[in-house]
Amino acid sequence: MTRIVLVHGIAQELKGSETLLADWYPALNDGLALTSSMQVARHEVAMVFYGDIFRPAGHRGLGVPPLEASDVEDGLESELLLQWWESASELESRVTGPSSAVRLRTPHRVQRALDALSHSSFFAGLSERLMISSARQFRRYFAEPELRADIQGRLAQHITDETEVIIAHSLGTVAAYEALCANPGWRDLTLVTLGSPLSIRNLVFERLIPGPTNGHARWPAPVKSWTNVADRGDVVALTKELSPLFGERVRDRLIHNGAKAHDVRPYLTSAETGRAIAEALSNGSASARDPSR
Template sequence: MTRVVLVHGIAQQYKGAHTLLADWFPALSDGIALAGARPAREDVSMAFYGDLFRPAGHRGLGVPELEAADVEEGLERDLLLRWWEAAAREESQVAGPDAAARLRTPDVVQRALNALSHSSFFAGLSERLMIYSARQVRRYFTELQLRALIQERLVQALSAQTEVVVAHSLGSVIAYEVLCAQPELQDLTLVTLGSPLAVRGLVFDRLVPEPTAGHGRWPAPVKRWANIADRGDVVALAKELAPSFGDRVTDVLVHNGARAHDVRPYLTARETGQAVVDGLGTSGAG
């Protein structure tokens, strides 16, 4: 059991806990170094759940063949459109939606996919990968057994020795829901990176426990919550969590360069390193 537990986001189904940790740990170490400390490898672990999204017995290689017509009405479609709107606001090379909402679903989704292919975040991703990313978010919220299995991976990684949870993207949703359900844990620091937790109509309203009067419940084990976002991150559509979860959340903006949602520049940021060091306290990294 480790002092720092990491929780990844979407589209990691062909990796594993050790693979991701090997990628994340150097970046996290750089951020912590900027905060004047040094983490021990044995103090950090990855709560991995990506394999639960890996297609079983699929004949083809990689992600299943998906096209605009396969996008489901509701969360999948709405998520792609919101990503499109955000990308168009932040990047001049991305054409905006205009009156796209009046088009038939395959038409509007195809326009969204075409536009997002020109964005810095989705550059290099195929249409099917973009669709598959939105689908993983939809499946987390709509498939209760899958949701429970994913959450159990994080529950198994947490222990009395855990002091900090660092969660990226969809991982921040998983971390929030798990910590709300684990009041017996104490004095944890939650660090969320590129989090969509406060995106109303898509994520916020689907959380468990259900928000009350427009406010999400504070997770009982959390003594400190740092939320870190890049202004151009199209996944973290709502950059500030404090208005939705209370003013005890410390919202911090960072600049990640062209790949605004990529976890590595989030981890190398001094602000992330400082949040982890603060969570570890006087007995923090060496």
């Protein structure tokens, strides 16, 4: 019985569903323990894994393919890196801002962005290759229809009549939102989004399917409750609140994750996330006991 479906985010291509669950599952129960006596069994949780889609084919060398600033494509890739740079500079005084790089040609601006981000606490320890690869995964999701459909199809395979909660992180929140909109027959689900980029204007929001109307996104029909949790220092979740664009029914919650602002584990262990999940599971159990609900 799958009560909870998990959807991971970017930069997970070298892992797998069981590897990710080893991190997510205990953190999920830790968050629940903060606000309730409820715990979920391992067999009640399923991980939607799609990281292998982004795993590059065999090549010489080890790790991430050799990517550098000149490989960053104009458009979504470069603009996303520049947005991350601007956000990081606003959050950390030691990160030089992009204002002095406005007149530089794109490759030089991207290199400046990568250099600055490498000194931020958010991207500390990440190579340029990994930062570029992360931005590329965002671009590929929106630019490659078959890849987009494949990811959403994998999510759909895990949804059953017993599913009560979808918990999505990072790019996974985009896939979850679009899959929910595309499947109005799924009913009475709770959506919990963590570190979501859904409200990033001009880069993500306008690229959603279905597209926004008059500056507002469609509410996903199967969703009865939606809680969005964002860390103030999460650079990937550039816009922390979703309710202005997705409707007042979204409950936005700001939290503090410490140094690893975008890491899914502190998101899951927060009381705000635990409370949203506990409420959904409690309501679902009550509905199961009372068929009239």
